[in-house]
Amino acid sequence: MTLPTESIELGLEQFAKLIGKHSQLREELGASGREFFGGDPPRQNAAEALLAGRRHLEWFLFERHSPALFGAPSEHLLEAWLEESPSDLGDKGQVLTQSFVGVFEVVELLPDVGCWLRDKAGYGSYALAHPSADGRMQTGDLLVGRLFPIEDGLHCASSAAAIFRSATLVSALEKDIEQIRANATGKVLRLTQDGLEKMFWGSGHEPQSEDPVGDLQVFLRESAALPQHRIESIISDLTATPYDPENLTPGAGDPLGVILDALAFDTDVNLSAARKHLLLGWQGLAMQSPEGDQGPENNANDDPEPEGPGAAVARFESGRLAGQDLDGLFDDLEEDLGLGSVADANPEDDSPAPDFPGVVGAMISEYRWEIESAEGEAAEGNLDGLSLLAKFAEPIGVFEELGHAELLRFVTFWIHEQEALASAQEARDLLDSLENFTTWVQAAHEHPLQDQFGSTLKGLRESLPRIVELNRALPDGTGLVDDSRAMLFEVCVDAHGQFDHLRDRDGQDHQARLEAGLSARLRAGDRVHGCLEPDGEFTIRRCYPAESAGLVPGSGS
Incomplete structure (x- = not known):
């Protein structure tokens, strides 16, 4: 019997829906929070609140005695669950109802499988599949939470279970358990989920990272395998929208939802882990003091902050529209962006290429200048779509980072999420512009964009206009x-x-x-x-x- 984590989540959501249809259970769930948490539910940290809510639901379903049903809700809702669940879940409700909680120590890693866990309270041993979101569990770690039996003696951990890595914690826990056993009639201790909640999350908070923003960047780099310019773009988007601790539905209508949507589309990262890191990082960004809040200082003699490439490009465009000499304008643009010094640098120098966010927009401006100089205003209508590429690629600081992967994300994902094209004809115009631009880049700057993306553009000639029109026909989703x-x-x-x-x-x-x-x-x-x-x-x-x-x-x- 195979029941991946996604199906377990779907099964729990199905139980939650059934609770929502049962007025008495719905009231019991809402009123049982203080009983489970030993006080008010955690609300200061959105990521922790979501995980705590999941643990509360698990306890309510599988352990808590319901006065309305005279038993655990899952036992009485199972028949309805089986009738209303999706076909791919079948009759696997027993995987959920046979789950159990505990404090488990990782005693051995199992390559390509997971790891062996030892129940610290009950002496049992269990094989855990997919031990963590990023595959980094180590021997000696503690996993606290619920296990679901799946197949061939394997188990899957709840997405709300926690992993603790602390020799001090393990030692203290063992002493506490031995002391309890010394005064108990039996050696096997039965742990409950509400007891674990009070023991490990009694204050309503998990141990806080000292650098949640740094942790987020590491997660995006190592687990999601994102390039640096995309990581910086995500941090910038989160910084631009203040985190609201009172918002209990983060991700709806804010940057978090957009970021998660993109990660779901073009990475295989665990989205639960991504959501947690993003929320903690977002909160960390909100807590950082803005630059310049240190009080007024006399900076009259300080060098001014260097302006971004956007200002240089805007100055170029303004001069071009005013009819100024294009050769001089382009020389000024190269100087403003530091491109001249790069070209004159020692070719033997192997230092990293300088990073100029907005460099793609500058290159597009150069291309437009050359094309419009040769073709005049007749070319402008076929070049407007490239402004979308400049906006998409603004975080890119080294032009060579614009390759097949980024162009593919731009034309097959980003423009649709932005609803940037209004018709099939605009899609065809964009493809024409991209083909001409990539050809020019390869010829003028020896960056093989046409070789990398030319065959993909041919396939998009049919699919992109059709998809644009299809999306326009969809209701608001x-x-x-x-x-x-x-x-x-x-x-x-x-x-x-x-x-x-x-x-x-x-x-x-x-x-x-x-x-x-x-x-x-x-x-x-x-x-x-x-x-x-x-x-x-x-x-x-x-x-x-x-x-x-x-x-x-x-x-x-």
Whole structure:
């Protein structure tokens, strides 16, 4: 029996829905928070509040005696759960109801499987599959929380379980357990989830990182494998929008939802771990003192802050529109951006290339200048789409970082999320501009963009205009952005090329019903992001061309 973490989450959400339909259980769940937490639920930290809420739900379902039902809610809701759950969950409700909690020590790592856990209170040993979000569990670590039995003697940890790495904590825990055993009639101790909550999270807070922003950057670099300019862009987006500790639904209508959506699309990172790191980092950014709050100082003799490349490009554009000499303007632009000194540098110097965020926009301005000098105003209509590329690539500081991966993300994902194109013709114009620009870059600057992206552009000639028109026909789906059920699927067709079913990132096929007018316009390999209901009804939030498969980790397309 295979029940991956995603299915466990889906199963718990199904139980939560059933609680919501039962007025007495709904009231009991709301009133039981103080009983579980030993006080007010944690609210100061959004990431911890979400995890604490999950642990509260697990306890309420599987351990707490309900006065309304005269037993644990999961036992009485199981029949309804089996009837209403998606077909891929089948009869696996017992995996949830047979779960148990404990304090487990990692005693051995199992390559390609997970690790062996030893129950510190009950002497049992358990094989844990997929031991952590980033695969870094070490022997001696403590895992505190709920385990779900899956197959072949393996277990899966709850997404709300916590990992502690502290020899002092392990030693203190062992002393406490031995002292309890010395006064108990039995040697096997039974732990409860509310007891663990008070023991390890009694103050409502997990141990805080000294540098949550640094931890976020490390996570994005090492676990999500993002390039530095994307990491800096994420930090910038979070900094620009103040974190609101009173917001209990972070991710809806704020930068967090957009960032998570992008990570879900083009990385295989664990989204629960990503959400936690992003929330903690966002909170950490809000707590940092803004620069310049140290009081007034006399800086009259200090060197002024260097202006960004955006100002240099704007000055170039202003002069160009005013009819000034283009050769002189371009010389000034190169000097403002420091490009002249780079070109004159010692070719033997192997120091890193200087970083100029906005350099792609500067290169596009150079290209426009050359084209408009040769073709005049007639060329302008076919170049407007490149301003979108300049906006997308603004965080890139070294032009050579603009390669196949970034262009693919721009044209198959970013422009659709931004709703940047209004028609199929605008899509065709953008592709023309990209083809001409990449050809010019390769010829003028010896950066092989055309070789890298030319074949992809050919495929997009059919798919991109169609997808743009299809997205324009969709109802507003922004409310699904932070819906935990929203997933990315591949469109699969039958022998006649007609829509047949959807395939998720794990290779599992799902029967789904789509609006006839939409399904007829989808093609094999297209990607759709949306919500699949248990009855097979699928609500599309966004469509992406088949070429976006190059962004999806593990895609076989």
